[in-house]
Amino acid sequence: MLLTIWRHGEAAPGRPDRERRLTDRGHADLRRGAAAFAPALQERGLALPDGLHASRWVRTWQTAGYLAEALGLQALEEEALIPGAEPEDVEACLARLPVAAHRVLVSHQPLVSALVDLWLGEPGRVPALSPGAYAVLEAEVFAPGCASLCFWAAPPDYGL
Secondary structure (H helix, E strand, O other): OEEEEEEOOOEOOOOOHHHOOEOHHHHHHHHHHHHHHHHHHHHOOOOOOOEEEEOOOHHHHHHHHHHHHHHOOOEEEOHHHOOOOOHHHHHHHHHHOOOOOEEEEEEOOOHHHHHHHHHHOOOOOOOOOOOOOEEEEEOOOOOOOOOEEEEEEOOOOOOO
């Protein structure tokens, strides 16, 4: 199974935190990143996503909207992806979801980088995910040290 961990795009400061919106740069980055994602997967021979899950906070939901449009998917709200969630919450979420070839999870720091580090079993192999960045991992089961890195990309160019 493939799993893409995607950090929401650049967000403006504000309160309450859950209502922070993407900045103009965040929108531009995500338009570019979402459009480049499927071709990046295809050129590596990787399956396109068949599931998209996001925290319901505004900036992650906006980010997921770009991905949903680019991939022809519907974003589903996932409580395990909100700020303050722990990797164990995400593992429990994955265990209860139906089997998929490739899921995308859109969430927040520090959770996104903690998941990548935990599942790769090699902290720092992928730099801390900046706003709008993502990492694609592959594993039979997502547990500590059980995943391999397919690739990662970040704005502004997403490796193009």
